[in-house]
Structure formats: C-alpha cells, structure tokens
Amino acid sequence: MRIATIAQIPIRLHWSFLALVVGYTAFSAWTTDLQTVGESLLMGLALFGSVVLHELGHAMAARYFGIRTRHITLFPFGGIAAIEQIPQNPTQEFVIAVAGPLVNGMLVLLFLPFALITGWWTLGLLAVLNAIMGLFNLIPAYPMDGGRVLRAMLSVPFGYIRASLAAMAIGRLFALLFVVGGVATWTPSLILIGAFLFVAIGVERRRLSYDIELQEAMTA
C-alpha cells in the first residue's frame, strides 16, 4: 500500500505492518488507558519516520551514483529500499550501505541535545532507539548494511565474488545466531530477522551463481 511519495520514490507499507499497528492499538486500548495508547502510537510514528529517513539515506546515496530506487517498503521489523541495482563497485556499495546508519547517527545528534535541555524523556528514548537502529544495522550480517560494508571492504583485496561468498557465509552465521538468540530469549522479531536473512542470502547466492557462470563463460 502506497502511503506517500518522497523525492519521486514511492513509500509503501507492507500489509503485515498495518496488521501489527491495528492489532497493537486494539490490544493496548483494551488493556491500558487511552493516553498510554496515544503516547506509544506517537512514539511508533516517530520511529517509523526514523526508518523512512534511514532508507531515504540509502536511496539518496544511490541517486548520487545515478542508481534509481524503485520503492521504499516498510515491514514491522524495518524497511527496505529497493535499489535498482547494487553496484559491484566497492566504493559505491560502501557509501550506499553506510548512508542509512549515518542518518540514524545524525538523528541521535539532533534528538540528544534537545532531550538533555528539555528533559523530555520521549526525545531521549528516540535518540537511544536511533542509536540502536544505526548500530544494529552495522552488524556485519549480510545482506544487512554492515554486511554490505564488509563485502565492499573484502572486495578490494579479494574481488567481488570471493568477497560476496565470505560475506554470505558470515551472514548465515549471524542469521543462525539471531534465530537461536531469538528462541532462547523469546524475541519473535529477532527470529523473524534471522529467517529473513536466510531467505535473502539464498536469493543473493543464486544470483551470484549466475554471475559466476557468466564470468566463466566470458573467460572460457
């Protein structure tokens, strides 16, 4: 579902996101008072805005290199900027991957002083959540941002294909850690992220096999 268009990029909501918001609102309206519901919805909206800005960071960096972004889609566990093609140029991939967490860092620098001056804890919480969002995305779990940074850096000495294989192997390890950690601490969102990483790595691995075949065909 399209909710807005920013800088010619459609911003979409995945249906599961909507289901979660409606479900959460109904559940908390039933269990707590309306003011608490209003406050947490406002917090949710601010967080949601931070995710959109994070994804726009990737999209704007991609645009700088002449790469279009088809859409930004928001899922309950985060957003995805559908960039038309991930560049095999390490510098470009590095800059695009880092741009998202960099936006979170800037939001922390924006919110934190205001929180300290006004003593408004909501702003402080927003700063903390942005710091977590930025740092979590920098975990080198390919295809998360940190994993792309790792692939870009490994590409310089080892070349794109070997760097990708290494980043994917590390990514699978993290995915497993997320699922096990999620089960152990009963954190469904962590299990979901782990499962999502497994699927995403599988897709990327098949695409890479095609690249390898293509390269072999060209060098044969």
Ligand SMILES: [Zn+2]
């Ligand atoms: Zn990101």
